[in-house]
Amino acid sequence: MTILVELSQCRLTYPSDTMGEADWLALEVDHLTVRAGERIALLGKSGAGKSTLLRRLRRELAGQTSWCPQEPGLVPQLKVFHNIFSGALDRHSALVNLRNLLLPSRRHQTEIARLAEPLGIADLLWSKAGELSGGQQQRVALARALYQHKPLLLADEPVSALDRIQGEAILRQLLQRHTTSIIALHNAPLALNLCDRVIALRDRRVLFDLPTSEVHPDNIQRLYQ
C-alpha cells in the first residue's frame, strides 16, 4: 500500500510561555507510517496529544485532506448552506463563490442537499448556523469536511456531540466516503468496531500502535488508567 506520510523521531512541541525557556514537548513519535486505505483511530485520555498529532499530519498532507476540527468553527451569522459551501472555496472560481454567497445556484443547492441528507441536516440548510444545537453544528462541520471531496479524512472527535447510535451511523458514512481516515475518538468501543488500526497515545508517547484485531482489553485499560 502507498505510504502517505511517515514521521520519524518527531517531537511535537509548543512554544513555552516563558521567554528563554525550551519549547514544551506535547508528543514524541519514534516512527509512524500512514498508508493509503487505512482507517486509523487515535485514542488516549484528554490531553494525550491526539489533536496535536492530527494537526501535524494535516500539515504534512496539505492539500490532500478533508479536515474536520474539534470545534466546528462555523460562521454563526451565515446559513448552513454557506458554511458547508465554504469548505471548498478553492474548488470554484471567485465569481462562482461570490454568486453562491448572494444567490446559491440550483446545482450547488442540490449537491449540498444530497450531502446533508444522510447527516440529517437537509432541512436546516437555510437556518443560521449560530442558531443550531451543538450536535447539529457538529454535523454541519462534517458536511463541510465532506464537501471538500478529498481522499483522506482527518477528523478530531467528529461525533462527540451525537448520541451513540447516530454517532456510529455517521462515523460509518465518513469512513465509507474516504479512502483513508485518521480520526481522534474518545469512544474506544466505537474505534475498535469501525477502524482497522489503533494508535494509542499516553504520557507524551505512542503507547501502542496495533491492528484493531490485536488490541486486547488490557491494552485499553492501561491506556485510560
Ligand SMILES: Nc1ncnc2c1ncn2[C@@H]1O[C@H](COP(=O)(O)OP(=O)(O)OP(=O)(O)O)[C@@H](O)[C@H]1O
Ligand atoms: N496551542 C497550544 N499551546 C500550548 N500547549 C498546547 C496547545 N495545544 C495543546 N497543548 C498541550 O498539548 C498537550 C496535548 O494536547 P492535545 O490538544 O493534542 O490533546 P488531545 O489528546 O487532543 O486532548 P482532548 O482529547 O482533550 O482534545 C496538552 O497538554 C495541551 O495542554
